[in-house]
Amino acid sequence: MVYFTCVSENTTGSRAEVQNDSMKPLFALLAFGALGSAFAASCEASSSDAAWKTCLASELRSSDALINSEYQKLLKTLSTAQQNTLRSEQRQWLKTRDQSCKLDSKETNREKWFQKILKDPYQTVCVVRFTDARIEELKTYNPRQDLIAENYSADDYEFYSSQQYSKGKYYFEVEVNTPQIARKQEVSLYIGVASDHMQSGWTVNVRKYMTQDRKNIVGIAFDLDNGKIYTMQDGIWRDEPGGNTGLDLKLGQPYHALVSSSVSLKGLQNQKWVRINLGQEKFNYAIPKGYKAFSK
Structure with missing residues (x-):
């Protein structure tokens, strides 16, 4: 399992409403079909940060293309x-x-919009999970409904600790049962910290070919x-706490x-495939010197 870094600031607002779409889709299709196999190959063949960024980009574009297809197919039946x-x-x-994922409403060029989202893994994970949920709604759409009743609350997909700190040094762990998750679905997780104005952390990707991998401790x-954040995987620090x-x-x-999470985080937690330990249990690894458990 590999991480890539991200520091991002929240933005407000939503994208502009789509213009008359009687002759065109609400979602611009991007020609990615020929690249799909190349994406998959690079994900499996390399453990570099660049390869994992490409994996997440493929997931974003693929879900966007699929929702466009489902939307257009549904329109023809109504x-x-x-x-x-x-x-x-x-x-x-x-x-x-857009409001939930804190997307910028000002960018109208689709490719530039993609590139801007992909700079922020948190936003990418959020958009993918919203899109996947909407695809399932469109597949089972009932035109007799006045409105789709799906609740897009982030509560099912995101965990925010009740505790918050503005001073001090803190540590927590997240256990990801990679092989169990891989047997069922592909998942992208964003793990880090968030304030009202920014979030900072690392993305963890679980793919179907990882069924023989071991559990991972982040x-x-x-x-x-x-003003620093550091990450560790299975006892090995990417950046040593206290460094620059x-x-x-x-x-x-x-x-x-x-x-x-790009899928239901509560579902993963209920299966005990993702365990968030803020200090309520003994940590798998020693707390860095000078730090204390996030949850006292």
Whole structure:
């Protein structure tokens, strides 16, 4: 399992509503079909950060293409009045997604929009899980419904600790049962910390070919006195706590522990395939010197 780094600031607002779409899709299709096998090959053949970024990019583009296909297929089966209802619902869904994932509404070029999202793994994971949920809704769409009743609350997909700190040095762990997850589905997890204005952390990807891998322990150490965050995998620190190579955090802001998932996080937790340990249990690895458990 491999991580890639990200520091991101929240943005507000939602993308502009789509213009008259009677002759065109709500989602621009990108020609990625020929690249699909290359993406998969690079994901399996390399453990580099660049390869994992490519994996996540493939997931984002693939889900975007699929929702466009399902949406257009559904439109052809509906009456004019039902089509208008669906378009209205789709615009509301876009607005909800963009507000929840904190997307910028000003970018109208689709490829530039993709590239901007891909710079922020948290946003990428959020968009993928919203899109996948909406695809399932479109597949089972009932035109007799006034509105789709799906609740897009992040509660099922994201964990925010009730505790928050603006000073001090803290540590927590997340155990990911990679082989069990891989047997069922592919998942992207964003693990780190978040304030009202930014989130910072690492993305963990689980793919179907990882059924023979072992469980992974992700450790997060963050220093709110010096503005740094560090990550550990199975006892090996990517950046040693106390050093200058960790990612930067803005000082003076209260931070929560954050875990965000492209699929139902509650489902993974109920299966005990993802275990978030803020200090309520004994850690698998020693807390870095000078740090303390996130949850006292």
